[in-house]
Amino acid sequence: xxxxxxxxxxxxxxxxxxxxxxxxxxxxxxxxxxxxxxxxxxxxxxxxxxxxxxxxxxxxxxxxxxxxxxxxxxxxxxxxxxxxxxxxxxxxxxxxxxxxxxxxxxxxxxxxxxxxxxxxxxxxxxxxxxxxxxxxxxxxxxxxxxxxxxxxxxxxxxxxxxxxxxxxxxxxxxxxxxxxxxxxxxxxxxxxxxxxxxxxxxxxxxxxxxxxxxxxxxxxxxxxxxxxxxxxxxxxxxxxxxxxxxxx
Amino acid sequence: xxxxxxxxxxxxxxxxxxxxxxxxxxxxxxxxxxxxxxxxxxxxxxxxxxxxxxxxxxxxxxxxxxxxxxxxxxxxxxxxxxxxxxxxxxxxxxxxxxxxxxxxxxxxxxxxxxxxxxxxxxxxxxxxxxxxxxxxxxxxxxxxxxxxxxxxxxxxxxxxxxxxxxxxxxxxxxxxxxxxxxxxxxxxxxxxxxxxxxxxxxxxxxxxxxxxxxxxxxxxxxxxxxxxxxxxxxxxxxxxxxxxxxxxxxxxxxxxxxxxxxxxxxxxxxxxxxxxxxxxxxxxxxxxxxxxxxxxxxxxxxxxxxxxxxxxxxxxxxxxxxxxxxxxxxxxxxxxxxxxxxxxxxxxxx
Numbered sequence: 083x084x085x086x087x088x089x090x091x092x093x094x095x096x097x098x099x100x101x102x103x104x105x106x107x108x109x110x111x112x113x114x115x116x117x118x119x120x121x122x123x124x125x126x127x128x129x130x131x132x133x134x135x136x137x138x139x140x141x142x143x144x145x146x147x148x149x150x151x152x153x154x155x156x157x158x159x160x161x162x163x164x165x166x167x168x169x170x171x172x173x174x175x176x177x178x179x180x181x182x183x184x185x186x187x188x189x190x191x192x193x194x195x196x197x198x199x200x201x202x203x204x205x206x207x208x209x210x211x212x213x214x215x216x217x218x219x220x221x222x223x224x225x226x227x228x229x230x231x232x233x234x235x236x237x238x239x240x241x242x243x244x245x246x247x248x249x250x251x252x253x254x255x256x257x258x259x260x261x262x263x264x265x266x267x268x269x270x271x272x273x274x275x276x277x278x279x280x281x282x283x284x285x286x287x288x289x290x291x292x293x294x295x296x297x298x299x300x301x302x303x304x305x306x307x308x309x310x311x312x313x314x315x316x317x318x319x320x321x322x323x324x325x326x327x328x329x330x
Numbered sequence: 331x332x333x334x335x336x337x338x339x340x341x342x343x344x345x346x347x348x349x350x351x352x353x354x355x356x357x358x359x360x361x362x363x364x365x366x367x368x369x370x371x372x373x374x375x376x377x378x379x380x381x382x383x384x385x386x387x388x389x390x391x392x393x394x395x396x397x398x399x400x401x402x403x404x405x406x407x408x409x410x411x412x413x414x415x416x417x418x419x420x421x422x423x424x425x426x427x428x429x430x431x432x433x434x435x436x437x438x439x440x441x442x443x444x445x446x447x448x449x450x451x452x453x454x455x456x457x458x459x460x461x462x463x464x465x466x467x468x469x470x471x472x473x474x475x476x477x478x479x480x481x482x483x484x485x486x487x488x489x490x491x492x493x494x495x496x497x498x499x500x501x502x503x504x505x506x507x508x509x510x511x512x513x514x515x516x517x518x519x520x521x522x523x524x525x526x527x528x529x530x531x532x533x534x535x536x537x538x539x540x541x542x543x544x545x546x547x548x549x550x551x552x553x554x555x556x557x558x559x560x561x562x563x564x565x566x567x568x569x570x571x572x573x574x575x576x577x578x579x580x581x582x583x584x585x586x587x588x589x590x591x592x593x594x595x596x597x598x599x600x601x602x603x604x605x606x607x608x609x610x611x612x613x614x615x616x617x618x619x620x621x622x623x624x625x626x627x628x629x630x631x632x633x634x635x636x637x638x639x640x641x642x643x644x645x646x647x648x649x650x651x652x653x654x655x656x657x658x659x660x661x662x663x664x665x666x667x668x669x670x671x672x673x674x675x676x677x678x679x680x
Contacts, residue, residue: 135630161638172635176653182636185649190640225653242639310668 083110083129083149083281086251090306102306103142108250109278111278113205115292115317116285118303119325124285125169127303128254132166133159146250149244160186161193163249165254167239174226179238180208182226183245184284190246209246215271225323232259240271251275253280257291269294289321304328338363341371343404347397356573356605357544358622362513363489369431369459373407376436377428385413391437394463398489402433402463407633416441416469423447423477431458435465442469450478450490455514457485465493468500470524475503477553477662479671482511484539491517492676498524500554505659506533507668508537509675510570512539518547522584528557532658535562536672537570537602538679544573551584558588561659564595564625565651566602567679576621584614591621596654598647598680612633 084107091101100123108114118124130137131144134155146153150161154243174182188198212222215237227235236259243251255271259263272295284295292300292314300316302309302325309328312319339360341347347353347359365369380386389410393399393474409490412424426436429452439445454460466474474494482488488511498613506516520529535543545562564572574593595604626649636646655672659665 153593155643156634156637156644157640160638166638168635168638172629172632174632174636174650174653176656177649181651185645186636186639186641189642189645193642196544246639329630 083147084108085145087145089130089139089144091126091137091139093139094136097156100306101130102138104303106301106308108281108283110281112282112298113276113282113295113299114301115303116283116297116303117287117289117317117320117325119329120287122303123306124303125254126184128166128252128285131252132156132164154164160248161190163267165243165246165248165251167243167251167253169255169258171235171239173228175228176225179222179224180205183208183242186242187245208245211241214240214277215244216243216267233261233264236260237264237268240268244271244275249280251280252285253282254285255285255287256284257288262323265291265294289317292317302328333639336360336363338366338370341366342401344401349356351397353546353575356571357513357515357542359487359489361512362461365494366456367485367487368635369433371405372432373405373549374432374434374460374462374563376410376426376434378410378412379425379427380412381422381424383415383420384424391435394491394493396463396491396625397662398461399463399471402435402461405433405461406435412436412438413445414438414440414444416443418444418446420447423449426450427575428462429462430454430479431460433461435463437465437467437523437662439467440472440474443471444469445473447475448477450476452478452480452482452488452490454482454486454488454511457483458487459489460488460490462490463493464490466495468494468496470497471499472497474503476505477507478504478508478516478668480506480508480511480514480516480543482514483511483542483595485512486514487512488514488521488544489517490515492519494518494520496520496522496524496527496529499526500524502527502529502531503661504529504531504533505662507544507659507671508533508535508543508545510535510537510543513542515544515546517544518587520547520549520667522549522551522556525553526555527551527553529559531558531560532661534564534655534658534672535572536565536655536675536679538675540569542571542573546573548577548579549585549589549608550581551577551587551589552581554583554585554587556584556587556589558590561653561658562589562593564593564604565598565655566595566604567598569599569601569603571603571605574604576604576607577611578610578619578621580610580614580617580619581611587614587617587619589617592651594654595621595625596651598627598628598651644680646672648680651676651680
């Protein structure tokens with residue numbers, strides 16, 4: 083589904099190489115986790131895959147569903163089904179959550195040549211998803227993420243994800259800021275989206291989230307490249323032994 | 331010694347406001363007027379849509395003490411005098427059209443307890459010269475809602491000078507939406523003479539190309555318990571220039587004044603320009619007055635976030651800008667017309 087080959091990226095000013103010939107392939111239907119110490123390049127990988135400014139790709143390639151992902155604009159990547167759940171979701175002042183989301187859903191549909199979704203149908207679905215995620219209806223009327231707690235913002239990311247129904251999901255430290263109950267709700271939401279056509283990349287510092295979302299593969303990212311890989315049990319080993327062994 | 335008059339000023343027989351005058355330092359009308367435009371020396375042909383119950387007459391009135399005051403009086407012919415009887419109410423607004431060129435003077439006297447809505451359509455499609463002076467006198471507990479839409483030709487010169495006198499318990503709401511002109515000044519002078527006057531003086535300017543809008547206001551408070559809210563939003567792109575000058579003058583008897591002034595501007599390009607001068611002059615000792623002024627660019631991180639959700643960059647910019655401007659018009663009974671105009675502008679310029 084997504085094939086990353088020898089991806090090398092530097093910060094815009096060229097001072098620092100953050101990804102260093104990273105290679106990783108995630109087939110459709112699989113959930114892969116990336117773990118690693120702080121500063122290993124985990125968030126950078128998420129940003130480069132979603133097209134954020136501020137990084138220069140100096141080598142390698144990313145094939146996504148047969149397309150050259152790196153040549154696409156962020157919104158084109160979203161239209162092609164890529165979704166990033168942000169570590170620190172942004173506040174969008176003045177734009178009510180529901181309005182924002184309906185604009186996003188319809189922008190994607192329009193770009194794909196599909197019919198836009200009518201308000202009643204959209205509302206019905208939103209109410210159902212919100213209730214599953216225990217997102218209060220009041221939050222949907224407020225400007226997106228403005229004044230939301232850290233946990234509420236993370237739940238709102240999952241809410242958006244379930245409304246947008248992406249094909250490939252990148253979750254960047256989604257567990258940070260969540261208490262155990264919220265973590266379970268979020269994990270249930272993510273697990274409900276698992277299917278043979280959908281791929282996921284879960285970036286996390288701690289193994290905790292992977293107790294709820296069992297990955298097919300676990301990779302250690304260190305100094306900008308994959309240092310080791312294993313199955314779900316590998317995450318537990320990492321949690322006990324730490325990342326020192328894989329330090330560059 | 332008077333400075334030498336420019337060619338245009340010789341036509342007018344008077345000097346135009348210029349940058350050496352403190353109140354006009356960012357809106358140099360003299361420098362702008364290099365050739366005489368239509369309307370420079372003619373009277374405005376007003377088209378007034380008068381709701382039932384109001385009366386209109388023409389009269390000569392002394393000139394106001396203002397750089398454009400004498401010029402207005404010299405070229406407008408007789409002033410338009412509109413009388414609004416005490417207790418008047420109407421579902422229909424007083425509509426002012428035909429403000430496209432020339433000099434005009436309008437005096438509106440609003441009787442005690444009357445409620446008046448005024449719609450001013452400031453529009454030109456060719457490069458014109460416009461000098462409008464409009465005065466409102468609000469009796470006890472009278473209410474005025476003044477709505478201005480300003481869409482001019484890119485080379486038009488427009489000076490709108492408003493005087494609003496408010497007696498006890500009067501209520502003023504003003505909403506101005508300006509898309510700029512070659513040079514435009516929307517000036518509002520409010521004198522709160524009685525107790526308990528309340529005013530909401532809001533506006534927004536959205537400017538592209540080399541357009542210029544100046545929103546200047548002076549709110550002069552003499553009575554106790556005034557409640558003033560001012561919120562002006564600016565959006566400038568290309569090489570446009572926005573000017574905001576706001577002053578609250580709180581005189582000694584104006585105790586318990588509660589007044590807030592905000593001006594926030596968004597710069598969509600590096601070559602656009604914002605000039606702002608918020609001022610408080612306070613002589614009463616038991617008042618709550620505040621002003622705030624910000625300028626900045628759209629939040630790049632928020633834009634990226636929106637794009638990762640599939641919203642293309644221009645639409646994301648428009649959505650953020652629309653939300654930014656909307657705050658100024660939240661209090662309007664019906665802001666659909668403003669919203670539609672802002673959306674249309676953003677579709678072209680965001």
